[in-house]
Amino acid sequence: MATGKPFDVDALWKIERIGPPSLSPDGSQAVVPVTRYAMQANTSRTALWLLSTLGGRPRALTHGGEKDGQPQWSPRGDRIAFIGRRDQEGERDGTPQLYVIPADGGEARRVATVATGVEAFRWLPDGRRIAFISWVWPALRGPKAQARAHKQHHERKETGYATSETLYRYWDDQLPMGRVPHLHLVDVDTGRLRDLFEGTPYELRRAAPDATTFDIAPDGERIVFAYDPAPDKRVDGRCALAELVLATGRIDLIARDADWGFAAPRYSPDGERIAFVASHQERKHTMPAQLAVWERSRPGARTGRWAVESAEWDHEVQAPLHWEDDGQAVLFAAEQRGRRHLWRFDLPDRRAEVVCEGGWVHGFDKAAGTTVTLADAATHPARVHACLPGQAPRRIERFNDSLLNAHAIGRSEETWCTGAQGDKVQVWLMYPPGFDPARKYPLLHVIHGGPHTAAGDVWHYRWSAAVFAAQGYVVASVNYHGSSGFGYAFLDSITHRWGALEMQDIEAATEQLLREPWADPRRVFAAGGSYGGFLVAWMNGHAPPGRYAAYVCHAGCFDWTAMFANDAWSWHVQELGGAYWEQAAQVAAQSAHTFAASMATPTLVIHGARDYRVPDAQGLAYYNTLKARGVEARLLWFPDENHWVVKPRNSQLWYGEFFDWLRRFDPGQRPARKRRA
Numbered sequence: 051m052a053t054g055k056p057f058d059v060d061a062l063w064k065i066e067r068i069g070p071p072s073l074s075p076d077g078s079q080a081v082v083p084v085t086r087y088a089m090q091a092n093t094s095r096t097a098l099w100l101l102s103t104l105g106g107r108p109r110a111l112t113h114g115g116e117k118d119g120q121p122q123w124s125p126r127g128d129r130i131a132f133i134g135r136r137d138q139e140g141e142r143d144g145t146p147q148l149y150v151i152p153a154d155g156g157e158a159r160r161v162a163t164v165a166t167g168v169e170a171f172r173w174l175p176d177g178r179r180i181a182f183i184s185w186v187w188p189a190l191r192g193p194k195a196q197a198r199a200h201k202q203h204h205e206r207k208e209t210g211y212a213t214s215e216t217l218y219r220y221w222d223d224q225l226p227m228g229r230v231p232h233l234h235l236v237d238v239d240t241g242r243l244r245d246l247f248e249g250t251p252y253e254l255r256r257a258a259p260d261a262t263t264f265d266i267a268p269d270g271e272r273i274v275f276a277y278d279p280a281p282d283k284r285v286d287g288r289c290a291l292a293e294l295v296l297a298t299g300r301i302d303l304i305a306r307d308a309d310w311g312f313a314a315p316r317y318s319p320d321g322e323r324i325a326f327v328a329s330h331q332e333r334k335h336t337m338p339a340q341l342a343v344w345e346r347s348r349p350g351a352r353t354g355r356w357a358v359e360s361a362e363w364d365h366e367v368q369a370p371l372h373w374e375d376d377g378q379a380v381l382f383a384a385e386q387r388g389r390r391h392l393w394r395f396d397l398p399d400r401r402a403e404v405v406c407e408g409g410w411v412h413g414f415d416k417a418a419g420t421t422v423t424l425a426d427a428a429t430h431p432a433r434v435h436a437c438l439p440g441q442a443p444r445r446i447e448r449f450n451d452s453l454l455n456a457h458a459i460g461r462s463e464e465t466w467c468t469g470a471q472g473d474k475v476q477v478w479l480m481y482p483p484g485f486d487p488a489r490k491y492p493l494l495h496v497i498h499g500g501p502h503t504a505a506g507d508v509w510h511y512r513w514s515a516a517v518f519a520a521q522g523y524v525v526a527s528v529n530y531h532g533s534s535g536f537g538y539a540f541l542d543s544i545t546h547r548w549g550a551l552e553m554q555d556i557e558a559a560t561e562q563l564l565r566e567p568w569a570d571p572r573r574v575f576a577a578g579g580s581y582g583g584f585l586v587a588w589m590n591g592h593a594p595p596g597r598y599a600a601y602v603c604h605a606g607c608f609d610w611t612a613m614f615a616n617d618a619w620s621w622h623v624q625e626l627g628g629a630y631w632e633q634a635a636q637v638a639a640q641s642a643h644t645f646a647a648s649m650a651t652p653t654l655v656i657h658g659a660r661d662y663r664v665p666d667a668q669g670l671a672y673y674n675t676l677k678a679r680g681v682e683a684r685l686l687w688f689p690d691e692n693h694w695v696v697k698p699r700n701s702q703l704w705y706g707e708f709f710d711w712l713r714r715f716d717p718g719q720r721p722a723r724k725r726r727a
């Protein structure tokens with residue numbers, strides 16, 4: 051018998067969300083950002099916490115910041131740098147800035163005022179300088195000119211955005227007009243700034259450049275970075291690697307191949323090799339990221355050769371990469387059958403082994419033989435574990451234990467069914483707390499997006515299986531054909547034929563689950579976001595009427611032709627097998643809107659106006675189509691949310707509308723509260 055209160059949206063938002071850890075050089079402490087939300091005020095604050103890997107109690111390092119994020123321990127171990135937006139000496143940060151704080155506590159200090167803001171950074175090995183990313187006007191010289199331009203731009207009265215760029219939006223970001231991401235160097239004690247790309251044609255990739263896009267050599271003399279050499283930057287641009295010599299500013303090409311895309315370079319401990327991820331984009335756009343290593347032709351040389359190391363390993367290597375101290379192996383996370391583990395890839399014998407098992411490993415660090423991981427699972431949010439040499443992993447924080455102990459969370463189970471083409475397809479189930487197979491339960495499919503992502507042993511805030519199950523649903527998440535983590539052939543199997551195999555898999559799971567004694571064929575629902583939203587719209591046009599009692603379509607792709615308005619149009623041209631003006635029939639055959647005439651199942655359509663990945667016109671067109679056809683539909687539209695609903699009060703509304711909608715079409719339940727207008 052499950053004990054505790056039902057796990058609801060309010061409990062979900064009380065969880066303290068832990069971010070990726072950074073270890074002190076001696077491995078004795080980790081620093082993590084922890085975000086707390088206030089539902090009433092609809093706000094959040096992120097503070098930094100120190101976690102002892104040796105057994106001490108967690109300690110708050112910062113308190114004051116609105117959002118103190120991305121903490122990185124300095125190589126000397128004496129201080130921690132982070133990015134925040136704060137008040138200091140009467141000056142309020144207009145853009146995110148770099149701060150340092152003594153590692154044993156004290157006041158945080160702004161390192162410099164960078165008018166154009168700081169995106170991501172890395173310490174240099176001397177512990178006195180930091181390399182960081184800032185978006186700047188490439189033709190201007192010096193921080194003063196940048197500051198003037200930034201002020202002018204900030205104060206302009208016009209709101210229009212004019213561009214001739216191909217890539218001008220990314221997910222929910224409108225890329226800053228006329229600015230590009232440059233690497234900079236700052237002296238932590240003097241605040242002296244230098245734009246390392248000033249006067250060069252170089253810039254980092256424009257699609258969310260982060261700290262994995264560059265690395266600093268162990269001797270502190272060079273920086274390797276990934277950049278797109280094409281004059282016209284695109285979301286699917288193929289990056290090359292180059293190395294900047296700090297003393298002279300010279301930039302040497304490290305690896306460039308028009309057929310390949312490179313990312314996430316990391317120097318080996320001796321600085322003579324660079325590990326990175328490489329994907330053979332020319333062969334196919336779905337080709338996985340593999341582990342590659344570049345090696346100097348002789349010590350200190352500018353030239354070298356690169357080779358793929360993990361070609362025989364049918365997994366996608368996910369950044370960041372981390373060299374083992376002996377230079378013989380590289381650590382990284384990779385998915386496998388609905389879980390994401392931390393792996394160690396041994397270079398001499400090209401073999402991968404799991405070093406920390408998921409759940410889902412979201413972050414890790416390793417120093418002085420100690421590894422820390424940030425990992426969650428379907429039944430609990432992220433936790434931090436430390437693994438000291440020769441010891442079993444040990445949890446080093448208890449941020450959410452008392453909250454979770456007061457609530458009942460259901461059981462999660464990995465099952466399999468026989469899906470499309472006779473292939474085995476994984477299905478994750480989450481049962482309501484106190485599940486009794488002799489009773490009847492509604493079934494709710496929660497369909498993941500991507501399509502090349504996966505559901506699994508992972509905690510979710512926006513699609514919380516724990517919250518859904520607490521309302522009495524058995525939640526099923528099918529890793530349909532196209533999902534990641536099941537090998538390349540499975541991932542690529544849906545290319546140029548979106549919709550068909552995925553739906554066969556979901557239907558196979560429905561069929562199998564309906565054979566369970568607890569299942570009720572009148573109470574089967576399906577909900578999905580983004581590509582999962584596309585699939586529920588597709589199902590609406592293809593599944594026999596009455597098969598599903600109601601759908602929820604969040605940020606769903608409805609019409610692949612109109613999707614040309616999004617930020618990633620060049621990708622889906624490749625996925626669908628052509629552009630709509632060349633392959634009109636092929637594109638239409640994979641588009642949910644083509645089957646509108648068969649859509650008859652009640653649907654709640656949800657969309658955010660600031661979603662540039664799936665523009666809200668997709669959701670509105672779907673909703674309008676259902677209304678025009680006399681199909682019951684409801685629209686939940688957020689003017690201030692993007693692809694995801696991230697504000698506490700909007701999330702509360704989201705879950706409220708979600709459950710109201712399902713209850714309305716559930717013969718086993720009455721609506722919990724009167725429906726709003």
Ligand SMILES: CSCC[C@H](NC=O)C(=O)N[C@@H](Cc1ccccc1)C(=O)O
Nearest residue numbers: 499500501580581582618621622625663
């Ligand atoms: C490979 S195409 C889409 C890239 C991307 N995948 C990673 O998540 C994505 O944005 N997927 C969207 C849905 C979508 C699919 C195709 C084109 C645009 C958007 C998602 O499911 O989040």
